[in-house]
Amino acid sequence: MTFIAKPRLHHPSLVKNKAGFTRRDYEGAVSTLCAGCGHDSISAAIIQACYELDILPHQVAKLSGIGCSSKAPTYFVGASHGFNTVHGRMPSVMTGANLANRDLIYMGVSGDGDSASIGLGQFAHIMRRGVNMTYIVMNNGVYGLTKGQFSATADKGSISKKGVANSDSSIDLVSMAILMGATFVGRSFSGDKHQLVPLIKAAMMHKGAAFLDVISPCVAFNNHAGSTKSYEYVREHNEALNRLDFIEGRAEIIADYAPGTATTVQQHDGSLLRLRKLGEDYDPSDKIAAMKRVQEGLAAGEVVTGLLYVDPTPTDLHANLNTVDVPLNSLQTADLCPGPQALDRINASLR
Amino acid sequence: MPQAITAVNDFVVKFANVNGSGSASANELFARAILRMGVPVSPRNIFPSNIQGLPTWYEVRITEKGYLGRRGGVDLMVAMNPQTWAEDVKEIEPGGYLFYDSTKPMPSSAFRDDVNVIGVPLTAICNATYTDARQRQLFKNIIYVGALSVLLDIDPKEIERLFSEQYKGKEKLLDSNVKALQLGRDWAAQHLDADAVRLKVRRADAVGDRIFVEGNNAAALGAVYGGATVCAWYPITPSSSLAEAFSNHCKRLRHDKETGKAKYAIVQAEDELASIGMVIGAAWNGARAFTATSGPGISLMTEFIGLAYFAEVPAVIVNVQRGGPSTGMPTRTQQSDLFSCAYASNGDTKHVLLFPEDPRECFEFTAEALDLADRLQTPIFVMTDLDIGMNHRLCRPFRWDEQRVFDRGKVMTAEELEAGKTFGRYLDVDGDGIPFRTYPGTHPTKGSFFTRGTTKNEYARYSEEGPVYVRNMERLQRKFATAARIAPQPLRYSSPKATRYGVIYFGSTSPAMAEALDHLEADGHHVNALRVRSFPFSQAVEDFIHEHDKVFVVEQNRDGQLRSMLMSEFTLDARKLVSVLHYDGTPITARFIAADIAKKLGQFKVVSFDKAAS
Ligand SMILES: Cc1ncc(C[n+]2csc(CCOP(=O)(O)OP(=O)(O)O)c2C)c(N)n1
Numbered sequence: 001m002t003f004i005a006k007p008r009l010h011h012p013s014l015v016k017n018k019a020g021f022t023r024r025d026y027e028g029a030v031s032t033l034c035a036g037c038g039h040d041s042i043s044a045a046i047i048q049a050c051y052e053l054d055i056l057p058h059q060v061a062k063l064s065g066i067g068c069s070s071k072a073p074t075y076f077v078g079a080s081h082g083f084n085t086v087h088g089r090m091p092s093v094m095t096g097a098n099l100a101n102r103d104l105i106y107m108g109v110s111g112d113g114d115s116a117s118i119g120l121g122q123f124a125h126i127m128r129r130g131v132n133m134t135y136i137v138m139n140n141g142v143y144g145l146t147k148g149q150f151s152a153t154a155d156k157g158s159i160s161k162k163g164v165a166n167s168d169s170s171i172d173l174v175s176m177a178i179l180m181g182a183t184f185v186g187r188s189f190s191g192d193k194h195q196l197v198p199l200i201k202a203a204m205m206h207k208g209a210a211f212l213d214v215i216s217p218c219v220a221f222n223n224h225a226g227s228t229k230s231y232e233y234v235r236e237h238n239e240a241l242n243r244l245d246f247i248e249g250r251a252e253i254i255a256d257y258a259p260g261t262a263t264t265v266q267q268h269d270g271s272l273l274r275l276r277k278l279g280e281d282y283d284p285s286d287k288i289a290a291m292k293r294v295q296e297g298l299a300a301g302e303v304v305t306g307l308l309y310v311d312p313t314p315t316d317l318h319a320n321l322n323t324v325d326v327p328l329n330s331l332q333t334a335d336l337c338p339g340p341q342a343l344d345r346i347n348a349s350l351r
Numbered sequence: 352m353p354q355a356i357t358a359v360n361d362f363v364v365k366f367a368n369v370n371g372s373g374s375a376s377a378n379e380l381f382a383r384a385i386l387r388m389g390v391p392v393s394p395r396n397i398f399p400s401n402i403q404g405l406p407t408w409y410e411v412r413i414t415e416k417g418y419l420g421r422r423g424g425v426d427l428m429v430a431m432n433p434q435t436w437a438e439d440v441k442e443i444e445p446g447g448y449l450f451y452d453s454t455k456p457m458p459s460s461a462f463r464d465d466v467n468v469i470g471v472p473l474t475a476i477c478n479a480t481y482t483d484a485r486q487r488q489l490f491k492n493i494i495y496v497g498a499l500s501v502l503l504d505i506d507p508k509e510i511e512r513l514f515s516e517q518y519k520g521k522e523k524l525l526d527s528n529v530k531a532l533q534l535g536r537d538w539a540a541q542h543l544d545a546d547a548v549r550l551k552v553r554r555a556d557a558v559g560d561r562i563f564v565e566g567n568n569a570a571a572l573g574a575v576y577g578g579a580t581v582c583a584w585y586p587i588t589p590s591s592s593l594a595e596a597f598s599n600h601c602k603r604l605r606h607d608k609e610t611g612k613a614k615y616a617i618v619q620a621e622d623e624l625a626s627i628g629m630v631i632g633a634a635w636n637g638a639r640a641f642t643a644t645s646g647p648g649i650s651l652m653t654e655f656i657g658l659a660y661f662a663e664v665p666a667v668i669v670n671v672q673r674g675g676p677s678t679g680m681p682t683r684t685q686q687s688d689l690f691s692c693a694y695a696s697n698g699d700t701k702h703v704l705l706f707p708e709d710p711r712e713c714f715e716f717t718a719e720a721l722d723l724a725d726r727l728q729t730p731i732f733v734m735t736d737l738d739i740g741m742n743h744r745l746c747r748p749f750r751w752d753e754q755r756v757f758d759r760g761k762v763m764t765a766e767e768l769e770a771g772k773t774f775g776r777y778l779d780v781d782g783d784g785i786p787f788r789t790y791p792g793t794h795p796t797k798g799s800f801f802t803r804g805t806t807k808n809e810y811a812r813y814s815e816e817g818p819v820y821v822r823n824m825e826r827l828q829r830k831f832a833t834a835a836r837i838a839p840q841p842l843r844y845s846s847p848k849a850t851r852y853g854v855i856y857f858g859s860t861s862p863a864m865a866e867a868l869d870h871l872e873a874d875g876h877h878v879n880a881l882r883v884r885s886f887p888f889s890q891a892v893e894d895f896i897h898e899h900d901k902v903f904v905v906e907q908n909r910d911g912q913l914r915s916m917l918m919s920e921f922t923l924d925a926r927k928l929v930s931v932l933h934y935d936g937t938p939i940t941a942r943f944i945a946a947d948i949a950k951k952l953g954q955f956k957v958v959s960f961d962k963a964a965s
């Protein structure tokens with residue numbers, strides 16, 4: 001049950017990262033999701049990514065909507081503040097939170113029902129505003145928490161557990177995100193942590209709107225033969241465009257890599273995205289090519305995964321609004337209140 | 352000429368125009384010139400939900416006594432709209448005046464025998480002077496202001512001074528406006544008998560240090576002074592000008608001097624769902640945040656408002672009310688969102704409402720709402736309306752205490768956590784129902800919690816246990832009782848004579864009420880009055896009701912929403928509360944209130960208190 005906190009006993013031999021925390025410090029409460037749910041694997045990947053990035057746990061703010069997937073923030077980074085908002089409207093809450101304190105690391109977690117149905121509008125607008133965040137959709141093609149209805153990402157023709165065929169076209173969130181202006185867009189699979197962990201790390205260090213669509217099979221309602229979001233289907237149809245190594249902007253590490261074997265994209269903050277290419281000609285910084293490749297994949301029934309698009313020099317909402325460098329929530333009366341003299345001048349101008 | 356109304360500094364002029372004809376600034380100029388002569392004015396915009404072509408009115412009440420509500424009736428109609436001619440002519444008081452464009456002859460049937468007619472060939476004058484179509488249109492308005500200034504004795508110097516303020520640095524515009532004004536004045540001086548018009552403006556000293564400002568502008572300034580750093584909004588009449596004014600104030604007052612960067616963030620959201628979501632996110636994260644909206648926006652926000660109530664997140668919502676239900680009357684005024692705000696969202700929810708009476712209180716209450724939201728950790732509604740929000744009102748100048756600092760409420764700091772202070776997000780440590788919160792990112796290992804709309808225990812852990820839920824709901828009720836103590840208290844006005852009758856009112860009804868009370872008193876009807884300034888109601892409201900045999904509840908909605916709320920909050924005999932309701936979309940008038948109360952007093956077969964006592 002979620003209200004049972006894990007015992008905070010640490011094995012003395014657990015390895016600490018540079019921030020002084022062990023991997024266990026990035027865990028949360030015990031999961032109440034179904035055993036084998038893809039969402040738990042994604043939580044594990046987030047834990048791994050935060051640990052490897054040496055993040056201070058309390059510097060993370062994790063927000064979600066409503067759904068099984070949106071419960072996931074309870075299960076990672078327990079020492080940070082979390083916010084389960086309302087169904088589909090986490091993006092606006094995250095936007096407001098980000099405006100209030102630009103210094104925290106924002107992690108948004110949502111489901112495909114949450115983001116592609118009720119919340120599609122807010123999903124689109126948070127991408128176009130360039131909120132500095134990592135937005136992860138745990139995409140299983142169904143409504144898990146309300147027991148198995150199709151979501152808007154279910155492929156046309158896919159069959160539900162009850163044998164009903166989906167007659168509506170599906171929404172591809174990755175295409176939506178690129179179109180709407182997200183500056184970092186990737187897709188992965190909950191069962192592929194080698195691809196997923198570096199993608200999450202890179203997304204978290206990206207200084208703009210980063211979106212990850214993670215196929216996450218629902219073992220209760222959508223892991224059967226007719227589903228295109230089942231483990232089997234995704235394993236068979238996964239075409240990984242690239243494997244990613246995320247390297248923080250520290251000069252000495254760059255030298256560790258032999259040149260010529262891969263493409264490297266350098267982000268604004270100096271961090272490097274090193275892509276081991278599978279598709280020979282794939283360039284994730286070319287937005288139009290990215291759109292084309294994703295659409296080709298959709299047409300061929302492939303789940304194209306990897307870092308699909310990145311703008312290495314993004315701007316974010318704070319840059320667009322030209323806000324001060326310190327968090328707005330740190331400003332005090334003296335910083336904000338113009339005082340009685342200014343008010344007298346205003347009074348005089350109103351006579 | 353028929354009998355003529357004679358009045359000095361106490362009459363009503365109404366301008367009937369066509370939307371989009373550029374008359375608004377000329378009409379406002381007329382009102383301001385009188386104000387500059389030291390005579391209070393109270394103007395009202397009555398405009399359609401349309402950009403061009405439909406009728407629009409601007410009513411100026413000239414009122415040396417300082418009555419700022421609508422009086423009702425019109426003494427001088429400036430009838431510039433053929434479309435509404437018949438109804439405009441009908442509205443003039445017997446013995447009043449009709450000012451019109453006499454370029455085209457009108458049949459005598461178009462006039463009234465008991466009304467004095469003043470014709471000025473405005474179109475002809477314009478056509479003779481200007482060739483450009485837009486100039487002909489715009490200067491026609493200035494020309495009628497010029498002619499009126501002669502008839503009513505308005506000092507042209509005041510108008511010219513206003514021009515020079517408005518067109519500072521734009522000499523060409525200044526000159527051409529002054530010329531148009533003179534054109535109107537010259538024509539009137541040569542062709543009209545100014546003495547025949549017995550409505551006059553005389554210089555007075557009745558304005559004092561009062562300011563002339565719209566409620567939306569004032570509320571926006573209150574948000575600046577109250578320390579709002581995040582504003583998220585979505586355009587809707589009549590609240591849009593509030594967010595726009597906030598933006599303008601911030602541009603002047605809130606940029607860092609060294610870097611030029613903004614100490615605020617304003618987002619025009621994709622809809623009201625998002626605007627309240629952003630407010631909640633920002634406030635959860637320790638910033639002061641607000642949104643401004645109107646009825647339909649509130650409807651969209653309700654799910655989020657319920658979340659903020661139950662998860663105990665501050666939020667300030669300024670609701671500039673308009674006519675409902677649904678899209679209703681977008682450009683008309685009402686006080687009909689009390690239910691939808693006080694009880695917004697599913698389940699047992701209740702919210703704090705503040706009712707400002709004028710722009711000054713819009714300023715004060717918006718700043719206060721930001722403190723209250725932080726102190727109570729809950730949504731606070733500032734319930735203004737179109738009548739205050741979009742009309743210029745004379746009011747006491749804004750004041751701010753130099754010593755005042757923002758009250759951020761119960762926020763536990765890293766130091767307090769480090770010192771071992773117990774933190775339970777929903778623990779009622781002080782018995783006032785208000786728990787402590789922490790901002791995200793406060794401490795590496797202590798004080799973090801999960802915010803959620805689902806039920807939880809004192810330590811913010813999910814729990815559906817009945818007793819835990821009930822405990823939490825009871826604490827929220829205690830918090831609501833605290834709100835009744837710390838929100839703005841009601842103000843009481845006592846009749847000079849003892850009486851068994853009382854009247855309760857709120858918000859923009861205030862100026863009309865003040866005048867109505869004088870009328871009633873003059874007619875020998877004594878009533879005590881109580882202006883409610885917030886919900887939950889304080890004990891003083893219940894006491895007031897118990898002190899009187901009958902209490903009139905004056906409000907601008909059909910269903911007597913305030914009355915219902917009084918009945919549900921207190922144990923009362925329902926027959927005691929008598930509704931006085933006005934809800935046609937126009938601001939309530941003193942005449943209406945006084946007449947309705949007098950009529951109802953008659954129905955009770957009142958024996959006056961004096962007689963009963965003797
Ligand atoms: C306004 C509103 N409507 C409906 C619901 C019911 N509801 C809860 S979760 C959910 C769907 C969740 O699906 P998804 O986002 O795909 O998450 P999953 O459970 O599959 O991880 C719905 C419809 C709700 N909580 N709020």
Ligand code: SF4
Binds near residue numbers: 038068140144145219
């Ligand atoms: S119902 Fe599906 S999505 Fe929900 S926890 Fe179970 S497996 Fe996961």
